[in-house]
Every structure is written in structure tokens, then in C-alpha cells.
Amino acid sequence: MKGGLYHLTQVLMAYNTNRIEGSRLDQEQTRYIYETRTITGDGVPVDDVVETVNSFDLFDEMLGRVDEPVTAETMKDYHRILKRGTADARRQSFAVGDWKRQANVVGGQDTTPPEQVETAVQDLLARTPSQMSFEDIAAFHYHFESIHPFQDGNGRVGRVLMFQQCLRHGVMPFIVLEEKKAFYYRGLSRYEEEPGFLHGTFRSLQDDYYARFSRFVEILPGR
Template sequence: MPDEYAIDAAQFARTLIEQRRTQMKGGLYHLNQVQMAFNTNRIEGSALDAEQTRYIYETRTVAGDNVSVDDVVETVNSFELFDEMLDRMAEPITAATMKDYHRILKRGTADARRPAFAVGDWKRQANVVGGGGTTPPAEVSEAIEDLLTRTPEQMSFEDIVDFHHAFEAIHPFQDGNGRVGRMLMFQQCLQNGIMPFIVLDAQKAFYYRGLHEYWETPGFLRETFRAMQDAYYACFEAFVEIAD
């Protein structure tokens, strides 16, 4: 599928990697870190607002009363996870990739101290998503390998959305599935020359509906993500130098 944007996705990827290397302030990488961490954690119940998230990133401090330690830890972990994703841009996504991402996201949290919670490994207890059942723990490893086997080497936008829905339906981790899944989706967009996007907390009702109804109406989630892709481009295209 030809790129429908004036600035291509590959240039976004190069800019993110270069600005991460130079630690440029106020650019694409900086703003992505803040917006990705804020939105992806807020969707999962974090009480931190966008300004608090920015303070944590920029100053390693947080303002406000009754701030949850886990919210702060998972926000810092999200920054590190984004960096890890950029470091692995050239690598194929594997089951080990998923486990490593989960380990980075959840390390140092209260969950990490619970014996039944497997940080960096598949879930040990059954869980649900949206009130519906997910893949039983004993079947997760096989389900993930099957998903990876079915994934084409060169992915289209539709392939990426299909993968995300399948990953969330498996729900392979005890917690953190949405955040790992959304990071994988961002990486897959960059790897396949597709404009990435951030799933916005303000639109999470549409996101959840799209996941829930995907088997019957896949177009709803795809169009929701297309709208988020457009919003991402409109917000960030000014921060990317146009390649000659």
C-alpha cells in the first residue's frame, strides 16, 4: 500500500532513533515518550495526568497529592520500554521480545512482588478482558507461537490490527497486556513503513468497542486506528525534517 502521508513513516522512525541518540529536547522523540506513556498507562487506570507524566520524564520528579508509587514506576518503565523498542527496531518480534517488554514494564511494581504474578513470563492464572474469557494459561505459549507463525514478514495496516486483536484476545500476561500490545503495534508500524500512532485515552471507549466487536465488524477498530493515525500525523509531522 503506498504511503498516504506527505512525510513517510520511515522518516518518522529515523527521526525517533536519531533524536533518542542525541537526547533532543522538545522534538518528536521527547513528545512521543510523554504522550505514549501518558495515554497507554491512563487507559489502564493510571491516575497521573499528562502534565505529571511530562514532569516525570523531564525532571524525574512528580507533583500532586496521593500519587501512587506504582503509577510512577510504571510511567518510568514505559519510557524505558519505548527506548527498548527503538533498540529492537531491526529485529523480528518473537515470544522472547514480548516477555522482555513485559519484564521492563512491570519490574519494581507491587505486582512483581506477588508470587503468582510472573513478570516477564506468561500468565499462571486465568484472566478475562472486557468480561470475556481469554486463552488458558497452559495454552498461551502455543497460541503465541501460532500467532507469530501466521504473521507475514511484510505486514499491512490490516495485518497489524489483526495481530493486535489476536494478541489481546490471547491476553498472555497476568497484567500489562494492553501496554505491551500497543508497543508491539507501534513497532510493527515503524518496521513496515506504516505511519505509527498512539492509542488515545480519550478514545478508549472506541478502542475497547473495536476489540470487542472485531470478529463481527473488524472495520470499526481499523477505522478507529486510522483516525488515531491521522491525529498522530497532524500532531507530530511538523517535528520531522522532510527528507531530500
């Protein structure tokens, strides 16, 4: 339904999650791609458009799996959807839909070496409770981003996993907004010493998401 919760969430999620990673598309261009499958404006990088379209497909895939627990294969499938058809997908050193082959860094910090990614991911999944709280979801996201299992696209895969976990476990979902990127990165970088920074940012984003879309929430009698 045009203008409905699903439609608006698709545009807001795709715009912000890609913008955080350097996409040059603005929100109006993102909306236009979603609604018409065409693009406006000059000098738009092809990969920005491809990854935006892929982000719409990724969100749909996530909704189709919302009742399933996250697994290593879930992560790989999401990465494959996000990066298919991009310039990265044509690079031999870039493993689309598989763990990274070369070391990478995030925020100037080393991440898990490629040869240890599989073990680190399995350990993270083994430590994940069957019923996740808000704090569990935040912790999972921090550890996933610390592992940085893919060559590129970790943030976008991690954020869609987080949205899925919120829906699956009855936690108010949220979208990490590009305008809150500095707070988001601070929360990740300082999580070990003060998890409250990341929790506070996510709580604020929950409030923002609810404020935008509360008119779509059914109010049950007696609530």
C-alpha cells in the same frame, strides 16, 4: 532534544497507555517525571510512577529492537521492563516477564487459558507475514489481546508492539489515546464481526499523530 519528536512521543505514549489502564497521573505529571525524574502532586500511587518510568524505558527498548521481528521473547522482555519494581512483581502468583499462571478475562470475555498461551502465541507468530500491512498489524493486536498472555500489562505491551510493527513495516505509527478508549475497546470487542471498527479507530489515531508531529517530518524534493 527537548520538545522534539522523540521527547513528545515518549510523554504522549506513556501518559495515554497507562491512563487507559487506570493510572491517576495526568499528562503534565507524566511530562514532569520524564523531564526531571521527580513527581508533583499529592496522593499519587507509587506503582503509577514506577510504571510510567518503566514505560519510558520500554519505549527505548522497543526503538533499539525496531529492526527485529517480534518474538515470544520480545513480548516477555517488554513485560519484564514494564512491571519491574511494581507491587505485582513481588507477588508469587504474578509472573513478571513470563506467561500468566492464572486465567484472566478482558471486557468480560474469557481469554486463552494459561496452559495454552505458549502454543497460541507461537501460532500467532507463525501466521504473521514477514512484511506486515496496516490490516496485518491491527489483526495481530486483536489476536494478542485476545490471548492476553500476561497476568497484567497486556494492553501496554500490545500497544508498544503495535508501534514497533508500524515503524518496522513503514506504516504510519500512532498512539491509542485515552480519550478514544471507548472506540478502541469497541473495535477489539467487535473485531470478528466487523474489523472496520478497529481499522477506523486506528486510522483516526494515525491522523491525530501525524497532525501533532507533522512539523518534524522531512519533506523530500519532488514529494
